[in-house]
Amino acid sequence: MDMPPGMDFDALQQLVNIMKGPHEEMIRVQHLGRPAYGKRLKHVVDERLQLAHSAYQMNQITGGGFAGKGVVKLSNPPIENGMMWTVETLRKIVIEDYENRSNPEFSRVPALLTRIRELLRVYYNFKVTAVRTADLKYCDFPRIFDISLPMHEVGLTLQLDPPRLKALIDATGSELERVVLDVAPDIGPYRALAMNYEKELRRSEEADDTDNLNVGHITDKADEDLAAYAAVWFYGDMMVAFLMEKEATEDQKRREKKSLQRLVFWSSNKQMRRIYGDCLTDSMRPIYWEPRLLVKFCQAGGLAALLGDCGMSTCKAIAEDAVLSLPDAAWEKQTKRSLFDATQSLLDITEWRESRKPLDVFTMSCYNIYKRYGISPFERASKNENWDEPVIFHYISHQLKKEGLPPKTQAEWRGLLRDFENLPDSLERRYRWSNLNISGQWSCIEFYGCDNKACPEKAELMRLRKRRVKGVRDAETEARLYDWGKKLKSCSSCHTKTYCTPDCQKAAWPSHKAECARERRNQNAFPT
Ligand SMILES: [Zn+2]
Ligand SMILES: [Zn+2]
Incomplete structure (x- = not known):
């Protein structure tokens, strides 16, 4: 395997071992970063960031997500209001300035978060459409991971240090809440389009392979837009932090409610899960622990x-x-x-x-x-x-x-x-048949239905299929098709084959006989 540049071979090996490794090692990794009495804040944060590094390494192997590179070289010093300058300023205020007691400028945090969001949008608009805009010069980060990781560090630090979180909330008032809990996640314009198409497709009774393929193309395009994904560690950390707040004030209850709603939606909705991947799950660990x-x-x-x-x-x-x-x-x-x-x-x-x-x-x-x-x-x-x-x-x-x-x-x-x-195949096929939409049933005649190769009804349905025009519905023929696939009787001695009529079963018996005996012997050898 070709190693991506900068790849740490030992770390990769360790990762591979963990993935295929013994359950205990897996469990140990799963519990990394769990706060415990006597563990220092920095130690816990570092353990969680170590897990983030593993995610990045996976991305490097698969070429997805965080492996994405910036488009403008990082200058020294970084360009003011550029991505790296903004991320570093955020990190310095929340971590270093607070710990050095040098009067951290907490009130700037919401504006910095908004700026990061704006620049992620600029970057991903470029990635998806290849159209260069003037603002692209601010996207001066080496890798997406160089944005996501420091933000994750900030999020975890706030989550694990309640007095610091409280100081931040006091200094920013409703602005922090608005930026973290009220503004909709930036899933990008293509995603909304893909979601609408998918919804339409699910409602359609006639959607076929071509329709599925077309939606697939739009979804692939949408998947290139990772603006929401790049920041989800931080936002997940913050929402979990709001759930963990101890004081039961009105403000806290409202933050808790909003955080819960967002986390549930992001993590339960199939589309949102697709967007956020494992990073959201990673930031939700404390919920599963408690x-x-x-x-x-x-x-x-x-x-x-x-x-x-x-x-x-x-x-x-x-x-x-x-x-x-x-x-x-x-x-x-x-x-x-x-x-x-x-x-x-x-x-x-x-x-x-x-x-x-x-x-x-x-x-x-x-x-x-x-x-x-x-x-x-x-x-x-x-x-x-x-x-x-x-x-x-x-x-x-x-x-x-x-x-x-x-x-x-x-x-x-x-x-x-x-x-x-031990469910016989034949039964499973009947269940599946009733779950296909009408286009699916028409195109699966060969795979489902009567097992008699010379079934006259199958031949007739295949003839009707040739005459079918998509969009023109015919209730009578469709009912005939459905019944043929659904109302089958299985061979009473082996249950592996199904037939639409006793005639079909009789016709197929000479070719099924030997197979039937074999199946029965197998079934007796492994009693249920
Ligand atoms: Zn038949
Ligand atoms: Zn049989």
Whole structure:
């Protein structure tokens, strides 16, 4: 592998070891930067920044995010009001001047933050459109990381030093709150466009591969704009700091409420998660460490974020631990919306079929959701129109409706989920069929439906498909297509093949016979 310039090989090796390494090492890393009695502020901040460095190294390998380079060389001294000058001034005021007791100019902080935001916009407009503007001369930073890291240091220092945060709030009044909690994140013009298109696509019953590809292009363009991402460590740190404030004044309560709303939205909404990536999760660690904060966060709709982080995330291990020791109260006060988001996040936990901890998280979640909210969250999850395949929720809803006692204990839930592993392919295909939109059904005739190669209905539907004009709907034909894929009977002896009529089954029997016996032997060898 070619090493990017300036790459520290030892650090990379360490990172690779951590990623594939033993669970204990993973856990140790997950807890780095957790404040404890006797640890000095600087030590804790440094540990957290060390994690940020790992994120940067990952970016260097993948070429994304923080690896982005500036467009103007940094001069000495840095140009006044330029990016590096602004970031350094912010850092000097909050960290050095405060610690040297040299009367820090806290009142300048909101204006400096606004300036950083402006310059990030200038830079990313250039990155996405390649149009040079006069202000580009102020974008004098070597790498995006050279902006994000010092800002993160400032954010963490304020978060871990409440008297300093209070002094800053007192000196800036409502201005700090406005800049940190009221101004909308700068996600860039292309992102808004991409989000609108995606929404339209989800509503469309006829969206096909070409439409998906077009939206993909717009989304890729939007992904080049990282203005919000570059600053998210700092803003995440600040919002967590506002949640951790101890004084219960009116002002504090208002800041807490706004911070909670923002953090929940940023971390639960799929689009926002895409924009902020692991950096937001990283800055949210203190919430996962502290059960009191976690309950508030989950009750405000953050359950989806917590479960989502049990999927692919740098905080996977702490998120899993947090779910498994989640106080009961965190499962309460959930809404239709928050439960829907939570079930969608469960779909991101892909390895629950193979490994213990993800299965525990899945079991724990289903158990708690069913106990409090019954079958409806699972039914709503199974009717999701997104591309993710909610087969598991079709299955759960189906099982819960069956005669007999629904699962009451966690052990019973675990059993139910384990049985899902043995679900015959044929059943899974039927579930998936009913989840395809109309264009999807037309284009998947070959892959779903009757297993008789010479099925006359399949031949007829393929003939009708040739005559189909996109945009012209025909309810009768569509119902015929849907029924063909949905109302199938599986081979009663092996359950791996499905047929639309007894005639089709008879016609396919000569070619299925040997396979059927083989399948049955396999199934007997591994009893369920
Ligand atoms: Zn057939
Ligand atoms: Zn069979």
